[in-house]
Amino acid sequence: MDTAxxxxxxxxxxxxxxxxxxxxxxxxxxxxxxxxxxxxDGVRVLANSMMSLRDGRIVDQTVLQARDAEG
Known part of the structure; x- marks a missing residue:
């Protein structure tokens, strides 16, 4: 068994x-x-999140999502 x-x-x-x-x-x-x-239902979703930090803590967050077009 490989434990690496x-x-x-x-x-x-x-x-x-x-x-x-x-x-x-x-x-x-x-x-x-x-x-x-x-x-x-077969719909695919991709998401991306961007954050702004100050003093190592999140002060702002933006989430972008892309979805398949509906029928």
């Missing part, structure tokens, strides 16, 4: 990507095949 842990999430890359507005760095944190949320 896989690589962890790179929070330093996340920090650099957010602070430097570096889309390439942020995209490198995503899997090659991210899966949208799929509801039982």
């Amino acid at each position: 842990a896989g690589p962890g999430f790179d929070t330093e890359t996340l920090r650099r990507g957010i602070e430097g507005q570096d889309a390439t760095a942020l995209l490198s944190l995503y899997a090659d095949d991210p899966e949208p949320c799929l509801y039982p």
